[in-house]
Amino acid sequence: MSTLLLDAEAIYADLLRGVQKLWRPEAALVGIWSGGAWLAERLQRDLGLAGQAGVISSSLHRDDFGSKGMSAKADHTKLPFEVEGRHIVLIDDVLYTGRTTRAVINELFDFGRPASVTLAVLVDRGGRQLPIEPAFSAARVHLPAEQRLRLAKSEDGRFSFDVKEG
Amino acid sequence: MKILIKGGRLIDPASGLDRIGDLAIANGRIVGLGDVGEFSAERVIEAGGLVVAPGLVDLAARLREPGHEHEGMLESELAAAAAGGVTSLVCPPDTDPVLDEPGLVEMLKFRARKLSRCRLFPLGALTTHLSGESLTEMAELTEAGCIGFSQADQPIRDTLVLARALLYAATYDYTVWLRPLDAYLSGGVAASGAVATRLGLSGEPVTAETVALHTIFELMRSTGARVHLCRISSAAGVALVRAAKQEGLKVTADVSINSLHLSDVDIGYFNPAMRLNPPLRQGRDRDALRAGLADGTLDALVSDHMPVAPDEKNVPFAEATPGATGLELLLSLALRWGQDSGLSMAQSLGVVTAAPVRVLGSALGSLGASAGRLVEGGVADVCVFDPAASWAVTPERLSSQGKHTPFAYEISGFELPAQVRYTVVAGHMAFEAAAAR
Amino acid sequence: MLSKRNPQLNKHGELVHLLSIEGLPQAIIHQILDTAGTFLSVNDREVKKVPLLRGKSVFNLFFENSTRTRTTFEIAAKRLSADVLNLDIARSSTAKGETLLDTVANLSAMHADMFVVRHSESGAPYLIAQHCAPHVHVVNAGDGRHAHPTQGLLDMYTIRHFKKDFRNLTVAIVGDIVHSRVARSDIHALNILGVPEIRAVGPKTLVPGDLKDMGVRVCHDMAEGVRDADVIIMLRLQNERMSGAMLPSAGEFFKNFGLTPEKLALAKPDAIVMHPGPINRGVEIASTVADGAQSVILPQVTFGIAVRMAVMSILAGNEA
Numbered sequence: 044m045s046t047l048l049l050d051a052e053a054i055y056a057d058l059l060r061g062v063q064k065l066w067r068p069e070a071a072l073v074g075i076w077s078g079g080a081w082l083a084e085r086l087q088r089d090l091g092l093a094g095q096a097g098v099i100s101s102s103l104h105r106d107d108f109g110s111k112g113m114s115a116k117a118d119h120t121k122l123p124f125e126v127e128g129r130h131i132v133l134i135d136d137v138l139y140t141g142r143t144t145r146a147v148i149n150e151l152f153d154f155g156r157p158a159s160v161t162l163a164v165l166v167d168r169g170g171r172q173l174p175i176e177p178a179f180s181a182a183r184v185h186l187p188a189e190q191r192l193r194l195a196k197s198e199d200g201r202f203s204f205d206v207k208e209g
Numbered sequence: 210m211k212i213l214i215k216g217g218r219l220i221d222p223a224s225g226l227d228r229i230g231d232l233a234i235a236n237g238r239i240v241g242l243g244d245v246g247e248f249s250a251e252r253v254i255e256a257g258g259l260v261v262a263p264g265l266v267d268l269a270a271r272l273r274e275p276g277h278e279h280e281g282m283l284e285s286e287l288a289a290a291a292a293g294g295v296t297s298l299v300c301p302p303d304t305d306p307v308l309d310e311p312g313l314v315e316m317l318k319f320r321a322r323k324l325s326r327c328r329l330f331p332l333g334a335l336t337t338h339l340s341g342e343s344l345t346e347m348a349e350l351t352e353a354g355c356i357g358f359s360q361a362d363q364p365i366r367d368t369l370v371l372a373r374a375l376l377y378a379a380t381y382d383y384t385v386w387l388r389p390l391d392a393y394l395s396g397g398v399a400a401s402g403a404v405a406t407r408l409g410l411s412g413e414p415v416t417a418e419t420v421a422l423h424t425i426f427e428l429m430r431s432t433g434a435r436v437h438l439c440r441i442s443s444a445a446g447v448a449l450v451r452a453a454k455q456e457g458l459k460v461t462a463d464v465s466i467n468s469l470h471l472s473d474v475d476i477g478y479f480n481p482a483m484r485l486n487p488p489l490r491q492g493r494d495r496d497a498l499r500a501g502l503a504d505g506t507l508d509a510l511v512s513d514h515m516p517v518a519p520d521e522k523n524v525p526f527a528e529a530t531p532g533a534t535g536l537e538l539l540l541s542l543a544l545r546w547g548q549d550s551g552l553s554m555a556q557s558l559g560v561v562t563a564a565p566v567r568v569l570g571s572a573l574g575s576l577g578a579s580a581g582r583l584v585e586g587g588v589a590d591v592c593v594f595d596p597a598a599s600w601a602v603t604p605e606r607l608s609s610q611g612k613h614t615p616f617a618y619e620i621s622g623f624e625l626p627a628q629v630r631y632t633v634v635a636g637h638m639a640f641e642a643a644a645a646r
Numbered sequence: 647m648l649s650k651r652n653p654q655l656n657k658h659g660e661l662v663h664l665l666s667i668e669g670l671p672q673a674i675i676h677q678i679l680d681t682a683g684t685f686l687s688v689n690d691r692e693v694k695k696v697p698l699l700r701g702k703s704v705f706n707l708f709f710e711n712s713t714r715t716r717t718t719f720e721i722a723a724k725r726l727s728a729d730v731l732n733l734d735i736a737r738s739s740t741a742k743g744e745t746l747l748d749t750v751a752n753l754s755a756m757h758a759d760m761f762v763v764r765h766s767e768s769g770a771p772y773l774i775a776q777h778c779a780p781h782v783h784v785v786n787a788g789d790g791r792h793a794h795p796t797q798g799l800l801d802m803y804t805i806r807h808f809k810k811d812f813r814n815l816t817v818a819i820v821g822d823i824v825h826s827r828v829a830r831s832d833i834h835a836l837n838i839l840g841v842p843e844i845r846a847v848g849p850k851t852l853v854p855g856d857l858k859d860m861g862v863r864v865c866h867d868m869a870e871g872v873r874d875a876d877v878i879i880m881l882r883l884q885n886e887r888m889s890g891a892m893l894p895s896a897g898e899f900f901k902n903f904g905l906t907p908e909k910l911a912l913a914k915p916d917a918i919v920m921h922p923g924p925i926n927r928g929v930e931i932a933s934t935v936a937d938g939a940q941s942v943i944l945p946q947v948t949f950g951i952a953v954r955m956a957v958m959s960i961l962a963g964n965e966a
Contacts, residue, residue, distance in 0.1 A: 108962075
């Protein structure tokens with residue numbers, strides 16, 4: 044499967060429809076850094092929600108800290124609302140092994156006890172290593188393990204996909 | 210034993226001898242030098258390609274005995290001397306107990322003689338217990354074998370005591386060996402300067418040496434004493450010694466192998482092997498010391514040998530015992546200095562053979578006529594070495610119990626020039642290098 | 647033995663020990679400061695703990711007493727979920743007891759992962775780093791007069807927080823610089839981060855001329871030293887300076903080199919006042935200045951915990 048068949052903008056439109064369907068009043072959007080955060084930012088606007096979407100980082104709860112070390116990137120968690128008792132909709136660009144989601148959920152719980160956490164992703168590429176499933180995924184693809192799939196954003200805000208070897 | 214050393218390059222710095230020839234030894238004396246006629250040797254040494262020089266005379270080597278007998282220091286350190294081609298050495302009096310009694314001196318000399326590796330010339334303490342208060346029995350100590358008097362590294366604080374000690378020694382024209390060190394300005398663990406400041410190490414300023422030199426020279430003028438200055442470490446110090454010699458004061462001076470080759474930058478990341486007394490000063494001090502040794506301002510090069518146990522060095526820099534092993538490096542470092550300074554081999558060897566003997570002067574008695582020299586009829590103290598070989602300073606290669614040296618191969622990555630092959634003391638073989646090195 | 651390569655970095659150029667700021671690439675300093683920013687926000691959460699050092703043992707080896715510094719390291723390690731052990735080994739000059747290296751060897755046998763070391767002798771942490779097991783990380787919490795790198799880093803974090811860009815600043819460090827490991831670490835950090843004007847201010851006995859070789863301008867006049875400064879770092883004056891014939895009295899020092907409101911007025915109007923603590927009121931700094939609007943002494947303490955969390959987590963993630 045080549046990237047040309049993955050039209051990020053078109054798939055985003057599907058994601059928007061999917062999130063609208065599972066939305067509850069007073070829920071909050073939280074995007075996983077970095078691709079998920081871009082999606083959450085755009086969803087926040089397109090859903091007509093007040094305020095800002097939250098951004099969440101997995102860096103403090105990753106399970107590969109021992110081998111990869113502290114990341115040099117400036118990915119900070121910013122949640123501009125109370126987590127306690129809130130319905131959280133987590134947004135990510137690509138769901139793969141599920142480890143990032145696990146780390147992000149741990150991070151979220153450091154802020155309080157949410158009423159519920161629902162996961163919506165742009166692309167589900169399978170290959171799960173943990174029992175994590177999204178409530179909605181806009182596209183399902185299968186990629187060989189050596190390939191990395193990520194969301195990219197152009198200067199004018201248009202989404203596209205990035206596929207890298209290794 | 211009758212020994213014939215054949216076909217080596219005979220170098221005697223004192224007489225200027227530098228030719229290929231033979232050297233014959235019998236009854237502890239050199240009986241043939243240069244062209245040797247009939248001589249039935251019991252041992253023949255083929256010295257082709259080797260240098261045959263006088264045995265080295267080291268004016269400063271600590272043997273740490275009395276005090277460390279249980280560690281067999283005397284045996285191992287005199288063996289190290291022989292391995293380094295050193296046939297005579299002077300040891301300072303800061304042993305435990307201090308060498309301030311004739312009995313201790315006699316015992317030390319006796320034990321050294323029995324080992325037959327190297328001639329030992331002890332310095333007696335200038336004051337009892339080196340405490341800087343009362344004088345020792347200098348005449349008795351001289352009779353017991355002391356060749357001079359010293360305070361080692363413990364300067365006399367009371368100027369009046371120092372003046373009287375010099376005056377008393379002058380009565381007999383004994384040489385007083387003094388390290389120019391002001392008691393109050395000293396104590397820093399590194400030399401004052403940019404490196405000590407950056408590393409946060411307490412600094413010993415140059416004034417610790419120059420103030421003491423001024424004091425010593427003034428007292429020499431008023432007492433007429435003869436002084437040998439130990440371990441000059443700074444450019445300012447060299448200049449003061451030069452002026453004093455020009456003035457005609459009865460002064461000689463030495464410099465250590467460490468100060469001659471290293472500077473404070475070599476401390477690196479607090480390497481305790483660089484914790485030395487005197488501390489390593491800056492590059493321009495080292496350059497002045499090298500020039501001073503070349504022009505005769507500084508008379509002799511010494512090893513300043515101080516064997517230090519590992520747990521005295523495996524501690525933070527300021528807590529480490531200052532000192533480094535040096536007897537086995539003296540020859541190599543003399544030659545390295547000569548090479549770097551563009552000097553002849555005779556000149557390089559002169560600072561560790563003829564010059565130290567001149568410093569010792571009449572204290573050597575009849576030995577003075579031929580020690581540090583190759584003279585027909587003189588004592589057979591000889592060092593035969595391979596000038597073309599080189600060696601890496603590793604703990605296995607050292608006979609001394611002190612394995613710490615700033616010139617260790619693992620620190621510098623450089624090998625040192627020349628390897629000693631044979632050392633002869635009083636006509637018998639004190640050291641012979643293993644066949645394959 | 648000690649090699650020529652900077653012992654703080656592994657062969658990939660990653661930080662495996664924090665011994666001194668000297669020799670650290672600018673990128674690593676920025677990494678530490680950025681990571682500290684993350685941890686600062688952690689300290690504002692309900693749950694102030696993250697699991698990065700869970701299962702790791704951090705041993706605080708304090709050969710020189712300091713409850714303050716030790717406490718901040720302990721808090722930092724615990725917020726990273728590490729197990730912390732405190733060893734206060736009082737340094738007695740008469741009782742030698744166990745050697746430094748024997749102590750370290752014994753503790754390594756108890757599976758320490760990180761040593762936080764404070765020692766009264768410059769260079770002691772280098773000796774420890776050289777002799778401990780390869781997977782163990784060493785953090786220098788202050789060695790003699792040589793370095794106090796975490797303090798230097800938190801001082802830089804403070805400056806970055808309030809002043810943003812290092813490249814336009816004038817920073818004055820005032821007081822007993824010759825004996826100060828904090829000053830040395832600050833000077834190295836400021837140089838690496840590109841601060842154009844660093845002044846060392848104090849009397850000649852406390853601020854010797856050869857300090858200029860470290861990249862500072864030496865000033866023996868307080869007014870000249872703080873004029874138009876953006877940052878003033880005041881150092882603690884210790885009583886030993888009076889008994890060692892370096893200063894006549896605390897009073898005379900305060901008169902000429904103390905930071906009073908009048909002297910502070912010579913600096914830029916938005917200049918910040920810093921101090922590593924503990925402060926000597928009326929000796930190096932007037933109370934009104936220490937408690938005043940320009941003082942950032944208390945934020946420094948908060949930043950200190952985040953910076954130490956950053957240092958420990960970065961080290962723990964890098965292999966020897």
